[in-house]
Amino acid sequence: xxxxxxxxxxxxxxxxxxxxxxxxxxxxxxxxxxxxxxxxxxxxxxxxxxxxxxxxxxxxxxxxxxxxxxxxxxxxxxxxxxxxxxxxxxxxxxxxxxxxxxxxxxxxxxxxxxxxxxxxxxxxxxxxxxxxxxxxxxxxxxxxxxxxxxxxxxxxxxxxxxxxxxxxxxxxxxxxxxxxxxxxxxxxxxxxxxxxxxxxxxxxxxxxxxxxxxxxxxxxxxxxxxxxxxxxxxxxxxxxxxxxxxxxxxxxxxxxxxxxxxxxxxxxxxxxxxxxxxxxxxxxxxxxxxxxxxxxxxxxxxxxxxxxxxxxxxxxxxxxxxxxxxxxxxxxxxxxxxxxxxxxxxxxxxxxxxxxxxxxxxxxxxxxxxxxxxxxxxxxxxxxxxxxxxxxxxxxxxxxxxxxxxxxxxxxxxxxxxxxxxxxxxxxx
Amino acid sequence: xxxxxxxxxxxxxxxxxxxxxxxxxxxxxxxxxxxxxxxxxxxxxxxxxxxxxxxxxxxxxxxxxxxxxxxxxxxxxxxxxxxxxxxxxxxxxxxx
Numbered sequence: 001x002x003x004x005x006x007x008x009x010x011x012x013x014x015x016x017x018x019x020x021x022x023x024x025x026x027x028x029x030x031x032x033x034x035x036x037x038x039x040x041x042x043x044x045x046x047x048x049x050x051x052x053x054x055x056x057x058x059x060x061x062x063x064x065x066x067x068x069x070x071x072x073x074x075x076x077x078x079x080x081x082x083x084x085x086x087x088x089x090x091x092x093x094x095x096x097x098x099x100x101x102x103x104x105x106x107x108x109x110x111x112x113x114x115x116x117x118x119x120x121x122x123x124x125x126x127x128x129x130x131x132x133x134x135x136x137x138x139x140x141x142x143x144x145x146x147x148x149x150x151x152x153x154x155x156x157x158x159x160x161x162x163x164x165x166x167x168x169x170x171x172x173x174x175x176x177x178x179x180x181x182x183x184x185x186x187x188x189x190x191x192x193x194x195x196x197x198x199x200x201x202x203x204x205x206x207x208x209x210x211x212x213x214x215x216x217x218x219x220x221x222x223x224x225x226x227x228x229x230x231x232x233x234x235x236x237x238x239x240x241x242x243x244x245x246x247x248x249x250x251x252x253x254x255x256x257x258x259x260x261x262x263x264x265x266x267x268x269x270x271x272x273x274x275x276x277x278x279x280x281x282x283x284x285x286x287x288x289x290x291x292x293x294x295x296x297x298x299x300x301x302x303x304x305x306x307x308x309x310x311x312x313x314x315x316x317x318x319x320x321x322x323x324x325x326x327x328x329x330x331x332x333x334x335x336x337x338x339x340x341x342x343x344x345x346x347x348x349x350x351x352x353x354x355x356x357x358x359x360x361x362x363x364x365x366x367x368x369x370x371x372x373x374x375x376x377x378x379x380x381x382x383x384x385x386x387x388x389x390x391x392x393x394x395x396x397x398x399x400x401x402x403x404x405x406x407x408x409x410x411x412x413x414x415x416x417x418x419x420x421x422x423x424x425x426x427x428x429x
Numbered sequence: 430x431x432x433x434x435x436x437x438x439x440x441x442x443x444x445x446x447x448x449x450x451x452x453x454x455x456x457x458x459x460x461x462x463x464x465x466x467x468x469x470x471x472x473x474x475x476x477x478x479x480x481x482x483x484x485x486x487x488x489x490x491x492x493x494x495x496x497x498x499x500x501x502x503x504x505x506x507x508x509x510x511x512x513x514x515x516x517x518x519x520x521x522x523x524x525x
Contacts, residue, residue: 044467049455328463335459352452354515356460358503372503374460374510388510392502409474409502416473417464424467 027054028345030338031112031122033102033283035059035087037066037327038128038315040425042334043095047427050342056096056120058112062086064426065155067187068327069418072362073160074152075197080161089427105287107308124341127289127296128315128330129281130154131186134294137277138179139251148254149272152194153186166271167201173208177269179249179259180215181277184295186316186325188221189371191275193361196226199234200364211238212269214249214261218242221324222361222371222391229363232395249274280317287311295319300377301353302340303333312337320355322384323375329357331421353377360414366404368411454522457515460507461523469523484517484524491516 030046030053032039043057065084072078091097101115105127111119133151135142141149150163170176176198180191195213202209219242220226230238241247243262251260252274258266259274279285279294289296289305296313297306303318305311314337315330323329332355340350355375360368373389375382398406423429458469466472469479482490493499494508511519 045459331463332459335456339453339456351456354452354457354460354511356463356507356510358463358507370503372506374507385510388508389506406502412474413464413502416471416475419472420466420475421463423472424462429467429470 027052028123029054029056029121030124030126030341031120032057032126032128033105033112034128034130034281034315035061035064035097036128036130036315036330037421037425038330038334039126040064040087040090041331041421042126042128042314042338043090044093044424044427045335046338046342047090047093047095050338053342053345054096055094056098056122057087057090058098058100058102058114058120059087060099060101061156062099065159066327066418066422067153067155067190070152070155070160071190071194071197074164074167074194075200075362076164077197077200077362077365080159085422085426085428087426093427102283105283105311107287107311110310123310123345125311126334126337126341127284127287127311127313127317128334129284129317131278131316131325132281133157134277134279138249138274140254141252141274141276145252145254146274148257149252149274151275152273153190153275153278163271163273167198168205170206170209170270172206174206174210174270175268176202176209176211177259177267177272178211178213179252179272179274179276180213180217180220180247181275182216182243182248184319184321184325185275185278187359188324188326189226189359189361191215192220192222192226193363194273195238195240196229196234196361196363199230199237200362202237203234209237212267213238213240214247214259214267215240215242216248218244221359222369224394225369225391226361226363228395229367229369233364233367280313284313284317289313289317291319293319300380300382302344302350303337304340312341320382323355323357323373323382324359324371326357326359328359328417328421329355331425332356355382358417360410360417362411362414366411367407368409368414369407370410370414452515452518454518457511457519458522461519478523480523480525482520482524484520487520487524488513488516491519 032042046055069083087097103115104113111121152160152163246261246263248262249259258268298318303312314333316325343350357373360370369392371391374385465478471477494504
């Protein structure tokens with residue numbers, strides 16, 4: 001049997017939901033915590049397809065600046081306003097948007113407690129809280145240090161414009177140093193797109209400058225494609241050092257603008273971008289949702305917490321390997337989590353889980369690359385479907401006449417992805 | 430009324446015990462929507478997929494992508510992750 005969109009919506013409207021003690025009381029309450037790629041996508045999907053659910057979205061900020069495309073702001077190819085959105089249209093569609101700081105989750109009492117002391121009760125909570133930076137994991141790197149050595153990794157904490165201004169002000173022929181963390185972290189290809197977009201800027205405005213990327217691991221997402229492109233587009237400008245070449249940064253010295261590696265080398269930078277190690281946001285850790293790793297284990301068929309009942313954890317905060325911590329992945333988790341929550345609230349079986357991700361990266365003008373993955377829940381685990389997915393073909397695998405066109409199309413499609421997913425999340429289409 | 434009948438039929442179908450329901454097209458389509466847009470209208474050179482193909486054409490296109498017989502950037506890599514039954518469900522969702 002094929003379920004068309006119409007029958008699904010109709011079914012959701014007509015199916016009996018949980019019997020409620022108070023008779024004529026309101027619809028089952030789904031509360032979504034966090035209005036990023038996971039949370040906003042969850043709210044939109046729930047509102048479109050499950051009219052019998054009451055949907056509340058708690059998000060502290062009135063405006064949301066995306067992490068994706070922040071690197072294009074760094075390159076000067078996008079403005080911060082181009083990547084900043086509001087929640088008005090989601091609200092106009094019937095999502096109750098609460099702009100407040102969530103202080104804690106009361107899992108026993110099934111309510112979110114806000115900073116002002118008020119409580120928002122839920123039948124199911126969808127948590128999409130994102131990440132926190134592990135201040136102090138790199139010695140000397142705390143919030144104060146991040147003003148001088150920006151991370152540019154959590155837009156609500158520090159807009160990418162802070163790093164962009166430092167890049168613009170860098171002396172001619174200066175050195176842009178990056179410290180990149182070990183896995184897992186938000187947006188696995190992000191640091192390498194950042195290297196590329198900084199190089200794109202420098203090539204045009206500061207061509208004698210260099211980029212030194214110090215990495216705490218030995219390999220990275222889409223590595224051959226990035227490194228081919230760097231050699232092709234920015235010859236001699238970029239040096240990338242992995243962990244086995246003493247790339248792990250263990251300490252920073254803000255006063256002297258140096259970073260220190262595992263084996264004690266001190267490296268001076270004119271601009272220093274430190275992307276520190278990360279973990280799930282505090283509200284999730286404090287609610288007992290996280291494992292010792294600091295990330296939140298989930299049941300792969302529904303993204304329900306493996307630890308706390310009636311809570312789903314989606315997006316970067318969850319442990320969803322082999323899926324990457326990406327915005328697209330978060331939106332994929334979101335839809336399954338909403339469908340699963342709706343099914344469970346009405347006593348129906350959870351639909352089969354098929355998840356999807358595509359991460360595009362811009363590496364230069366009209367030059368885009370991608371990684372794709374299709375994932376399924378199988379035997380209590382998330383697995384990538386064999387034979388599917390993978391990265392764009394390398395130059396050698398593309399006919400010569402097709403290479404430039406392939407890269408140009410992927411850059412164009414990256415822009416299309418960004419437009420489509422943000423329009424969906426913020427209900428602009 | 431039509432919706433009601435569809436829903437009752439669906440409820441009957443769901444009454445049989447099952448470990449997991451086949452993924453409804455609305456969920457499968459989430460993958461498509463990320464790039465092709467929530468309505469399937471396309472964006473920035475990404476083609477429109479809603480109401481642009483018959484169901485048969487839609488399934489044929491996906492099968493060609495999967496078999497590497499149709500030029501693509503990402504669609505071949507994507508199509509290899511899905512079954513024929515899922516192509517059919519998506520074709521019913523997007524086809525005309």
